[in-house]
Amino acid sequence: MDSGGSCRNGGGHLKELPLLSFVVRRLLGSLPLLVGVPTLVFLALSLAPGDVASVYLRPGIPPETVVQIRQNLGLDEPLHVRYVRWLSSLARGDLGYSVAHGVSVRRLLATALPNTLLLGSLSLGLSFALGILTGIFQALRPHTVLDSFLSGVSLFFYSVPPFWLGTMLVLMFGVWLGSSAEGLWTLPVSGMFSVGHEFLGPWEKAFDRLRHLVLPTLTLTAVLTGGVARFVRAAMLEVLGEDYILAARARGLSETRVVLKHAFRNALIPLITLGGLSLPLLLSGTVVVEFIFAWPGIGRLMVTSVAARDIPVVLAGTVLMAFLVVAGNLLADLLYGLADPRIRHGRPQA
Amino acid sequence: MASLPFLHGRERHTLGRGVSWGPGWAWWLRNRWAVMGLWGVALAGAAVTLGPWLWRTDPAFQGVYQGGDLSLRLAPPSLDHPLGTDAFGRDVLARLLQGGRISLGIGLAAALLGVGTGVVVGGMVGYVGGLADALVMRIADTLLAFPKLVLLVSLAALFGPSIPLVIGTLALSQWPVGARLARGEVLALRQRPFVEAARALGFSRRRILFGHVLPNAAAPLLVIFPLSVGEAVVMEASLSFLGLGVQPPLASWGNMAAEGLNPLAEGAWWVSAFPGLALVAVVLSFNLVSEGLRETLNPRGLRGHS
Numbered sequence: 001m002d003s004g005g006s007c008r009n010g011g012g013h014l015k016e017l018p019l020l021s022f023v024v025r026r027l028l029g030s031l032p033l034l035v036g037v038p039t040l041v042f043l044a045l046s047l048a049p050g051d052v053a054s055v056y057l058r059p060g061i062p063p064e065t066v067v068q069i070r071q072n073l074g075l076d077e078p079l080h081v082r083y084v085r086w087l088s089s090l091a092r093g094d095l096g097y098s099v100a101h102g103v104s105v106r107r108l109l110a111t112a113l114p115n116t117l118l119l120g121s122l123s124l125g126l127s128f129a130l131g132i133l134t135g136i137f138q139a140l141r142p143h144t145v146l147d148s149f150l151s152g153v154s155l156f157f158y159s160v161p162p163f164w165l166g167t168m169l170v171l172m173f174g175v176w177l178g179s180s181a182e183g184l185w186t187l188p189v190s191g192m193f194s195v196g197h198e199f200l201g202p203w204e205k206a207f208d209r210l211r212h213l214v215l216p217t218l219t220l221t222a223v224l225t226g227g228v229a230r231f232v233r234a235a236m237l238e239v240l241g242e243d244y245i246l247a248a249r250a251r252g253l254s255e256t257r258v259v260l261k262h263a264f265r266n267a268l269i270p271l272i273t274l275g276g277l278s279l280p281l282l283l284s285g286t287v288v289v290e291f292i293f294a295w296p297g298i299g300r301l302m303v304t305s306v307a308a309r310d311i312p313v314v315l316a317g318t319v320l321m322a323f324l325v326v327a328g329n330l331l332a333d334l335l336y337g338l339a340d341p342r343i344r345h346g347r348p349q350a
Numbered sequence: 351m352a353s354l355p356f357l358h359g360r361e362r363h364t365l366g367r368g369v370s371w372g373p374g375w376a377w378w379l380r381n382r383w384a385v386m387g388l389w390g391v392a393l394a395g396a397a398v399t400l401g402p403w404l405w406r407t408d409p410a411f412q413g414v415y416q417g418g419d420l421s422l423r424l425a426p427p428s429l430d431h432p433l434g435t436d437a438f439g440r441d442v443l444a445r446l447l448q449g450g451r452i453s454l455g456i457g458l459a460a461a462l463l464g465v466g467t468g469v470v471v472g473g474m475v476g477y478v479g480g481l482a483d484a485l486v487m488r489i490a491d492t493l494l495a496f497p498k499l500v501l502l503v504s505l506a507a508l509f510g511p512s513i514p515l516v517i518g519t520l521a522l523s524q525w526p527v528g529a530r531l532a533r534g535e536v537l538a539l540r541q542r543p544f545v546e547a548a549r550a551l552g553f554s555r556r557r558i559l560f561g562h563v564l565p566n567a568a569a570p571l572l573v574i575f576p577l578s579v580g581e582a583v584v585m586e587a588s589l590s591f592l593g594l595g596v597q598p599p600l601a602s603w604g605n606m607a608a609e610g611l612n613p614l615a616e617g618a619w620w621v622s623a624f625p626g627l628a629l630v631a632v633v634l635s636f637n638l639v640s641e642g643l644r645e646t647l648n649p650r651g652l653r654g655h656s
Binding site (some may be wrong): 164175309 | 489499584587614615
């Protein structure tokens with residue numbers, strides 16, 4: 001990412017608000033993703049064999065009806081006209097109709113989005129909390145047996161594909177533990193609610209939802225945590241070797257203060273960048289995890305729509321994912337400003 | 351004139367950043383994890399190339415339907431079938447070996463195609479600079495910032511699943527990594543004296559780029575290649591797991607794991623457990639090799655990229 005530029009070239013009145021100018025610049029920088037993904041999707045769609053009209057075609061439809069259908073869908077117009085129309089309808093939030101569900105794509109996505117956001121943000125938060133703790137713990141005792149062991153565990157989970165981890169969790173909690181005993185260990189392996197959840201009280205409902213969240217969240221968290229831990233360990237080791245840490249220790253500061261206030265605060269800055277960079281990995285993970293655990297989010301909607309040849313839903317889901325990445329990166333930029341005073345006060349970055 | 355080949359030659363004997371082959375490789379061989387990774391890769395390669403000749407059971411033979419032996423449906427691991435059988439009574443070990451050929455073959459092909467294209471494209475635009483550079487790198491950044499699996503799912507939706515398409519789309523998702531890295535190296539190397547010397551000799555840009563600049567960028571490229579193979583293997587498996595990659599009855603580790611999902615309820619864990627274990631072992635091996643190379647070739651700061 002191009003974070004190297006100085007904040008001084010933020011234009012005109014933005015100069016007094018360096019953080020704002022930083023965010024505006026980063027937002028402009030994400031424009032290629034926002035325009036690029038729909039463009040790519042559009043090009044792929046027009047390159048693909050057959051077109052949208054083929055979904056409506058049945059054997060025995062007269063050729064003039066086919067022409068009529070293509071005309072109604074606007075497929076007879078030249079490529080650039082269709083491209084501009086696709087972009088402008090996207091900008092208006094008009095995503096078309098789902099062929100398989102018969103409702104507007106926007107409504108489908110609107111019901112699925114909160115579920116993906118819940119699962120994704122919970123996993124992201126958990127994996128960062130766990131990864132940071134593990135990374136700091138390792139950096140404080142580098143090259144010991146415990147450190148190597150934890151590095152090995154991190155690398156293992158970093159290498160385990162989420163679909164297999166999820167499958168094994170289904171086996172463990174759904175089959176082995178699920179059949180043996182009724183109790184806290186029997187975790188639901190599918191869906192978002194239990195059967196008959198409508199009749200539960202508000203607290204039981206929340207608890208039921210929480211139980212359904214455990215396994216999908218665990219799978220996603222495990223996949224991300226290893227990378228975070230590896231990163232934090234390296235960043236902390238680098239920072240802990242700096243002279244100002246030695247100086248802080250020489251001044252007699254407590255070890256906790258040195259580690260958390262002096263070292264971690266500085267290791268935090270690249271970590272926020274990692275947060276933004278792990279969004280693609282997280283969203284790829286949600287696709288698989290939602291599929292395994294039947295979690296009704298965007299990813300599952302997309303995969304089931306591919307099977308149903310419901311192209312509008314797949315395309316809109318793809319574009320929505322791009323928006324999520326951009327929004328997440330923007331959030332990371334804001335956090336960046338909070339963590340790094342150099343950005344807040346508009347001094348050039350190191 | 352006479353001193354120029356000397357300059358050139360000296361640069362050629364080092365792998366980028368002034369790290370020579372000799373002591374580095376010795377260190378690498380002492381690094382047990384990296385060696386273990388190398389053994390893992392070698393073992394997997396041997397298993398999928400030689401395995402089907404050693405384990406002579408037909409991976410496509412359905413013990414239940416063609417053999418008429420109902421006891422072969424989801425039979426647990428035994429001497430006849432060391433890794434058990436699936437719901438059709440097919441031998442899991444034989445399918446694992448055959449599926450490994452598909453999975454590793456696709457991963458290797460996709461990484462070669464993707465990273466190769468990326469290096470050539472990234473190296474060229476990095477050397478030429480200007481508008482082409484800005485445009486290509488914007489595209490690469492856009493692709494890098496986008497969830498790979500989502501991209502693969504939507505492409506599979508549009509074009510329908512087939513092996514060449516899976517290789518193509520995987521390569522499409524892998525090239526930005528190679529392009530970014532090659533471009534960065536080229537930018538760092540193009541001002542170095544040996545490149546200037548080559549320019550002064552009037553060599554063509556192609557000769558300078560492919561003969562002088564890129565060979566000196568080999569070290570970091572060597573680090574990302576195993577990483578890229580591992581990722582491509584996982585991506586192919588994930589895609590096949592979702593039913594959008596390699597189509598049954600052809601086995602791939604991904605669709606084997608998916609076919610094992612329903613038998614889980616009957617306690618038949620071996621159908622999906624073993625392909626997954628094989629996958630984890632192979633990917634872990636590739637990651638370890640990459641890690642070992644990274645530490646050897648770039649011993650100072652190790653920056654992991656996502």
